[in-house]
Amino acid sequence: MMWQQFTPELYHFAAALLFTALSMTRRVDNRRDYWVALSLAGGGLIVCLAAVRAEGLLFLNTYKVDLFAQLFKVLLSMGLFLVVALCSELNGVARRWHSEFYLLLFTCTLAMMLLVSSVHLISIYVSLELSSYSLYVLVALRRDAAMGTQAALRYFLIGIFSSAIMLFGLALLYAATGLTYLSDLVQVLPGVIDQPLVLVAVVLTLGGFFFKLALFPFHFWAPDVYVGAPNQLAAFIATASKVAAVAVLLRVVAATGGQETLLVDSLAALAIISMTVGNLAALVQKDFKRLLAYSSIAQAGYVLIGILCMSPEGADAAIFYALALLLMKFTCFLAVVKIAADGGNPSLDALAGLHRRSPLLALALMMAVFALAGIPPTIGFTAKLLVFSAAMHKGYLVLVLIAMFNVVISLYYYLLIVKAAYLTEPAVETPAPVLSLSARALTTALIIAIVVVGFYPNPLIVMARQASSSLF
Amino acid sequence: MALFYAEFPFLTAILLCCGAGLLTIMLIPSNHPQLIKWVSAVGSGLTLVLSVYVFIAYDQGLGGLQFVERYPWIESLGIQYFNGVDGFSLPMLLLTGIVFFTGVLSMWQLELRVKEYFALYFLLVAGVFGLFMGLDLFFIFVWYDVSLFPMYLLIAVWGSTRKEYGAMKLTLYLLAGSALILPAILYLVAVSGLNTFDLVTLTRPGLFTPFQQKLAFLLLYLGFGILAGVWPFHTWSPVGHVAAPTGVSMVHAGVLMKIGSFGVLRLGIFLCPEGWRYWAPLMATLAVIGIVYGALAGLRQTDLKYVVGYSSVSHMGIVGLGLATVSVDGLNGAVFQMFAHGVMTALFFSSIGYIYERTHTKMIPELGGLSRIMPRAATFFIIAALTSIGVPCLASFWAELMVFIAAIRVFPVHGVLAVSALVISALFMLRVIQKTCYGPRNATMAHLPDVSFSMSLPRVILVMVIVLFGFFPGLMVDMIQTASVPLLGGSAHDVAAVYP
Amino acid sequence: MTLYSLLFYLLAIIILASTVMAVTRRNLVHAIIYLVVSFFGSAMLFYLLGAPFLAAIEVIIYAGAIMILFLFIVMMIDVDRHKERLFPIRQCLPAIIFGLVYAAVGLMVTFGHSGSKASMPIAVATPNAFGRFVFEHHWLAVEIVSLLLLVALIGALYLGRLKIEKSAAAGKETP
Amino acid sequence: MNVPLTHLLTLAGGLFFIGIWCAVTRRNLIMVMLGIEIMLNAAALAFVGASLRWQQMEGQAVALFVLAIAAAEVSVGLALIICIYRRYRTLDPAKVQ
């Protein structure tokens, strides 16, 4: 019985093992790795979908399988599947390391799945570390090794620094309460949150998750890593990794009960600084991926608003936002990958004339960008609406106003992307990005998803509500 | 039969016309521009017919909301797909239908990226229609943005003078407005504690405290005010209009600016009547500054579109003044002015578009003698200008009359200033007419052809509308009355009895 | 003051002092040696705190394996050629300021916390019990850590081979 | 043992701070790593102390995992540092750009 609930994790573990084995065989053809990975990732998605209604507590209550976790597992496996689908031309990674690439990708996904289900501080910590280490190594896999190792070093240093901070926070938390199970913390924490030690402990603990979400001040890795990582991996970091961070943050923050205004205020301050810093810095970017990195810092700020509400509405909003981010960011990176077919880093100028070279891709990019900017009727708007609505129900009018002004600032660079794709003509005629039939189908599906989910989000919101009900 | 009409979703049908038009255009290969234009014309014509039908079929005796359509949409948030029309939205629907149709016809000569243009155009107009008929705050906001964001591409791709700058400025500026509107909406929904976005439910009196109303109204007023060209948030208007192509200018100045004032009316005034009364002096002051300032600043402009842009600022000031008076007359006048200004500006831009297309200039000093060169085009322009200076028996006059009556009663000083601005606006428009249409024929342009009969169709329609409502203002005012009188309490018939 | 507490304060002073020394050494080898002393102190403290198994592990892994690894690397890449500036002012000044802040916050936090003023009881987790506990309660975490070590292994392997490839291809990697 | 937890936490805090100080100010990648190791050690110390305070083994278990992770960290980190050193011939983070 217990193992059935653990199927998605086991599946991905097995997949990772398979790639471990594959990495040891002689390389015949990269296509083999791709197809294996794609089918495995597809299978993983199906498994996760099948297991979505599973429920139970495993491993002596350290591991909780509920709708919340299973939903996020679906999102994670979807993210993995989408990213793997982009890997048909994995030119950013040296050919001989493709198996390791997939291996680490699956391991990372597995780690995140463990993360979203963990309800014990130890398992949260170690699975967080596992996912981080997979990513450090993945980033270093960039074919242009100078760029890869550079980015990996920064990522690594900031990562371990924040994980050390988080660890110390956990230690303080443990010292103050003597509890390690989230379920216990939910009971006790709201009562003791006004103690300075607990407050500091919580804030330090959150640092590790903020790192994952690329929130100020733990966001410094994002621009370098997005640029330094292979494009597909950057897509993975921007999507799946964020989704997992949202999930675990929701779990942890919800445990604090939301009664302490100091904590809420400081989170709000971080959210505001994060979005402001992200948006302002993104204004002047020329490199598409770096721009997306800053934009994701800003988006993290928006998500945090939903999280800091510590209310069911806020949790719904954050969950929905995670899904939205997955779709929007992935669509952007789809464009990145397709435009930079050689695996390089496209600049904004590389988008010039895209509307002629590939109207579909341009349309998808435009929709994704508008969604990121939060313009209706796209999924991004609905997500923002939910987040802001939740914040407003808590009475955070000023926060919402500031966030909305950030949205306006962000619009500028999003429009620059649209302008690059739709208005400017390329100085040198560049070949049209090759979109296979399946890629076309994928792109179309993404466009439709972005618009339809944005316009009629009701089923998903209902789903999110059910999922978040276990948090409070 | 009546049952059938009541049940047929006419309002959704209008939206569907836009949607179907959009899809059809998307499916037509881009190498059939003529077909695309015809599809656009048919689609927009259908919306016009439908909006005229709705306007006529509305039962004025009954008043209130009619043609109501209501389906649950996002239940957990209390969001519904909720459409309906009343005396305020019907003029706007009619206006949109007219401007949409004539806007399509005015762009018949377009050759660049025809498919994309009309697709975006349809999207834009769908947003406008949706907003005017929407009664759910969520949808109102969605439509608001849907009507704004195609604007960027429409201006930046098909525009002219400083188009990228203008497009960026306009889009950012207008969406900055939405940065105030969305929080205001969410704030009201949150403090109501009703978990609904239903406008009608939220209008229930006593739902919000005076402070909440003041706060929310201010946000809504500033947010929508940007789009309505309220001084000092008006500077996007000249820049944007100069940059935009003809059809877009028409829709933008003609209809989109109305969204701003309509938003203030529909959201601000309906939801926060206390706030409305509280901020009315501010509104009136800004409006009067806009009226005078727009006319004065326009006096020195040399670009025709700048001129019209500033005149729009001035005219929208009249709308604002009407709204600020908190009286039935003021509301009637404001809504009527919204309609009249919409048609008039559409006519303006349509004529200027034609002139620009032929002469390749819209700089006033380079023009002259147009009345001799292209009499029809010049006539349309002159009629628009005369409407703009408030000549009686043209639609705008009545609106201004009502606004002034209301304004003098409530804010005497503001009213006197606003009335005095009539002189400046006359000076301003007549100067433009003199410099462009009159004077000796410009030899370099002498060979240019006049508007052909078919090409003058959109302008003729607009002129006819202006004259029709100029001679029979009752058609419109009676309609608006059905909404404005209940809004301010009291029924139309009681009030009428006071002064036989 | 019992012997235990005396020992604790002694160890605390040793640990802090040797760590400070480690941090302020210009010579990396010296720094590492000081750190080893600090870690030994920590191990003793672990023992004192009733974690004999951890104390052993600390000596073996931290003071042993990890520090040796550092030492290897330091020796291998002969950093002393580069005269680094100890504590550049641009980093030092903000660090001093936030150090003061930390001190204030830390004192406030630790001494403001009422529950931990009481002296701690003495207890020992025998390695046996500890091992049983870890594998009963946290075998999932153990598995995860093992995976983590695998990933680290692959990473080290990859990174190690990377430089060989690089030197072979003279700066430009072969795909 | 008659030491209150507060004192232990003070010790851990001091170590943690020295670790941060080292990581932040020493212009040497190896010293940065060492600083972070000190931070981890401080956390482990706090965990073990708290474990004693609450008479549980959870804290000790965490410390165990911390050691394991520190090992992994060092291996990956030092490998990276070597790569960097090979390329830039320096460990000064200011010059590794």
Place this chain on the structure above:
Amino acid sequence: MTQLIQPQIVWTAAMSAMFLPLIAFGLILLITHRWARVSAALAIVAAGASLACSVYLLATLHDVQIPLRSTQTWMMTSDFRITFGYLLDPLSLLMLVIVAAISLLVQVYSLGYMTGDPGFARYYAFLSLFAWAMLSLTLAPNLLQLYIFWELVGLSSYLLIGFWYEKFSASEAGKKAFVMTRLGDVAFFLGILLLLMNLGNLDILRLNAPETTDRLSPGLLTTAALLIFGGIVGKSAQFPLLTWLPDAMEGPTPVSALLHSATMVAAGVFLLARLFPFFNASPTAMSVCLAIGAISMLMAATMAMVADDIKQVWAYSTISQLGLMIMALGAGGYAAGVFHLTTHAGFKALLFLCAGIFIHAFGTNDMFTIGQAGARKRRIPMICLIVAAAALAGVPPFSGFFSKELIMARLADHPNPLWLIVGLLGVWLTAYYTFRLIFVMLRPRPGVIPQTAEGHAHHGAHRFAEGAMNVVVLLLAVVAIVLGWFEKPISAFIVAPHSALAATGGHHAWLLWVTLALAASGVALAWLEFGRRTATQKGFVEKMPALQTLFANRWYLDRLYRRLLDDGIYRGLSRLCAKNDQKVIDAGLDELAGGTVASGRMIHGLHAGMIQYKLLTISIALGLLGIYLLF
């Protein structure tokens, strides 16, 4: 009698009188604008039918005691109903007939005058538009309807003055006329609103009722009256808004005859008469009327003394005569003012139309040139011109004599003798400048006869054109001759509703002789200076350069306005606003955007720093957070 009148027929007649020209206007614009003759025919038929209806109304209703009123709602907003309808009382009936008659005559005349003009159809359309607006104005039963058509009349005036829009001066004059009258209209409109606010009603009959005026406080009454008088000043080109009318002569001469002398500018006086009891209730307002009328009359007369342009002379004279009428009304001479309006309409139209014939024939406006070119040889217009001039100068037995007599008598009744003196001075000046012109034309200066191009394109229809014009002027001359004899019945007719006000003034036998003597001396002086065989043709004013410049420059009023407009509005306020828009608001926004981007650049720069700085930032941020949380 009343029971014999069938309301249905009256309604139909009034409505057709008003709307037939509108229909003609619409038809011409929409359908027949390509066919000049059809358009003209349409317009003339409409005008003729209007005249017929008017005459019918006058005939049926001339002895009806109670004014007939009919209104229907045009538009209704909250508590205010804007109505459209008609008010048939002696004043409006009289005015209706005048307007309809002169419209028709001018339209017929224009057949000749405008032959061959490319804008022939447009011209008739505008004339019809004017006729509609003017007739509706005349019949307006309430002030708002009056205001609406008042504005429309202004519009048609604008269109007609700028009819030859290719001429800069014409379009400029049209603009000027519109804007200056607008200035007055704003005051008028404000006055209307003031009344509306305080009375809730704008019905003219009610306004004139004593119980209404009693309800208003004197201050309010005076304010309202003065504001409305502002409109009158604008429309009737009184001081200080008088400079537009001379410029308005840029329009075709028939237009000047119709709009700018006989009917439209008289609308101001008409309004004053219309609201006479209302104004009468405010002595201050009446004094202001008197003063403004007097100033305008003298000022314009002095300008006329030095003008060489034949139309300009008549334009000044129009202002002057309108001033006189306003004086008359201001002095309480209701019948005098209205009767002078009537006679003036006839003879001033005649003056213009005669002048038009000369202008048409010789292609110049300069009276000296026209004289040299042989104006004398054109008998019919010359005689008619003399008849009209005599009427204007107040020479018996022409119509002007009678009406002026009435006015002078009225002024003599006024307690302040100043007004009588002013009026008499006006009489003398009028006689002088009128006959100055006549003598100049009769006695051409010896010299080269300039070979002027024939005015407007002359085609085959030449004879027909002359015929049409001559018939019209002859008709009008007859009117100028005979109208004076109907003084008594007309006065009685119009005074009827205001019998309470029609205080019969004392009879001043001496005044008749004084007036006659003054008129005669004026004519004589004109003859001395211009008409004698040896005359130098230089007036006594022209011998005084200072006065000559002052008068010729219209007392520098024009220049003053120009300065105000150019420096005050264009270079001052307008520039301020435009610059503020560009340099402050817009530039501020751009700065804001630029600043945002610049701060973005700065923040981006911070991110490019060394890794340790980032760690440092994290630490500092945590420290700050700690401070916030704990302190």
